[in-house]
Structure formats: structure tokens, C-alpha cells
Amino acid sequence: MAQNRARILAAARRLVREGGWQEGQIASVAAAAELATGTVYRYFPSKAALFAEVLAIVSQREVNVITEIINGNGSPTERLHGAVRTFVERAMRNRRLAFALIAEPCDREIDEARLVWRFAIGQEIVRIVEEGQRSGEFRSDLHANVAAALIVGGFMEALVGPLSPLSPNLDKASPTALALADEIGDICCASVIQSLSVGHADK
Structure with a gap:
């Protein structure tokens, strides 16, 4: 069985x-x-029950990868960047599957499993944001939960176009795909690093 x-x-x-x-x-x-x-x-x-479990299994692997990076060595910025960059790179290696996980319309039961997955990733990002705030590397005026939600929503939304079946196929190791991973990581880090708080306070 x-x-x-x-x-x-x-x-x-x-x-x-x-x-x-x-x-x-x-x-x-x-x-x-x-x-x-x-x-x-x-x-x-039902079909929805089957594919909700497929989503749960596949997405848990992505959570595990992010957790390993967050728990690894390096500064909070390096680990945040590494987590985002790795997520993007892995998504680009399995474009059709990643598009289904992130954005493709689906049954309600599958979508509920998708929300659980996004929440789990968000909790890992919350941990690294809070660590960066404690060390003074990240802005202390941000709510970690809000910052994490924006980061997760941002890097997933940034992938919708490149992952779409309607987009040109990019080789997983092409300069364009690798540059995309780095750029998305840079933008996510820039949203929380302490250096931005000066300009924010002056407004």
C-alpha cells in the first residue's frame, strides 16, 4: 500500500x-x-486532495533548503540574500513546477496548501530579519512580520513572469537566470538593511 x-x-x-x-x-x-x-x-x-499533498511535499523541500541557509554561517544580509537567491535559482531549474506552486490558478484545497507553504517560508524570513535587527544590521523601525511578508511576496511575484509558460525558456545556468536570482536577492536585502533607515528618517 x-x-x-x-x-x-x-x-x-x-x-x-x-x-x-x-x-x-x-x-x-x-x-x-x-x-x-x-x-x-x-x-x-479527490484530485484536489492528491495535488494538495504533492504541493505540500514539494514545498516542504523548499522550506528545508531555506531553513538550512538561514541557520548557516554568514551575516544576516548574506544569509537572507542566499536564501532568496537559492529559491529563485531552484525555481528556474523547474520552471513549470515552480509556476504551479507559486502562481497557477488551482483548486481551493491546493491553494490552502500553498498558503501554508508561504507562511512557513515567511516564518524563516522573520527569523533572519529579527536576527538582523538585533545585530543592528537591519532596520529596527520595521515590524519583522510585515518585512518578511513583503520580502516573500516580492520574490515570488518577481518570479511569476519569468516562470510563466508564456515566457521565453531560460537555461538554468544562463547569465540572465543567474543575474535574475542575484538581483531579486539584492532588492529583498535592500528593503531591510540599516543603511536605508537614514533616508527613511529624513522624509
Whole structure:
């Protein structure tokens, strides 16, 4: 039973990676997993339940990567930049899957799982913002939760266009893709670094 469940989830992920949520039909998943359609329903009551779990599994890996960077070495700015840059680079390596995770219209159950994922990433960004505030590296006049929400919303929104199936395909190691990752990281850091607080206070 565990093996069948794993096959179903792996097949569903492949379909999303290739064509997004629109490819997520139970019959297609069953065929890809080489199982009967009824077998899929035995493990997952609906298409939305199946793909919500796919999203939860894939997105948890992204949270784990960000957590590892936040817990690593370097200044708060370096780790914040590294977390954002790595997220962008990983998204560009799996454009269709990342677009589905971030922006593609989906069923309510899947969207609820997406919100849980974004909140989990936001909590990691809150931690590094608060650390930067304690060290004096980040602006102390900002609410960490608000700053984190803007950073997460910012780097995900910045990816919508580049990840869209309608955008030109960029090689994952192309200068354009790498420059995009660095630029988004720079902008996210610039929104909280202490050096901006002087200009802010003068206004």
C-alpha cells in the first residue's frame, strides 16, 4: 500500500512538472503510475486532495533548503540574500513546477496548501530579519512580520513572469537566470538593511 501511494504521488508530481495543475487528472495520474483509476481514489478521495499533498511535499523541500541557509554561517544580509537567491535559482531549474506552486490558478484545497507553504517560508524570513535587527544590521523601525511578508511576496511575484509558460525558456545556468536570482536577492536585502533607515528618517 505504501508503495502504491508513493507511485501515485511521484506520477502526480511528474505531470505537474510537465504541464501544471491542468494536467492533473486522476485518469492521467493512474496511467502514469500504471495503476487503475479506482486504486488512486482508494488513497486520495479527490484530485484536489492528491495535488494538495504533492504541493505540500514539494514545498516542504523548499522550506528545508531555506531553513538550512538561514541557520548557516554568514551575516544576516548574506544569509537572507542566499536564501532568496537559492529559491529563485531552484525555481528556474523547474520552471513549470515552480509556476504551479507559486502562481497557477488551482483548486481551493491546493491553494490552502500553498498558503501554508508561504507562511512557513515567511516564518524563516522573520527569523533572519529579527536576527538582523538585533545585530543592528537591519532596520529596527520595521515590524519583522510585515518585512518578511513583503520580502516573500516580492520574490515570488518577481518570479511569476519569468516562470510563466508564456515566457521565453531560460537555461538554468544562463547569465540572465543567474543575474535574475542575484538581483531579486539584492532588492529583498535592500528593503531591510540599516543603511536605508537614514533616508527613511529624513522624509
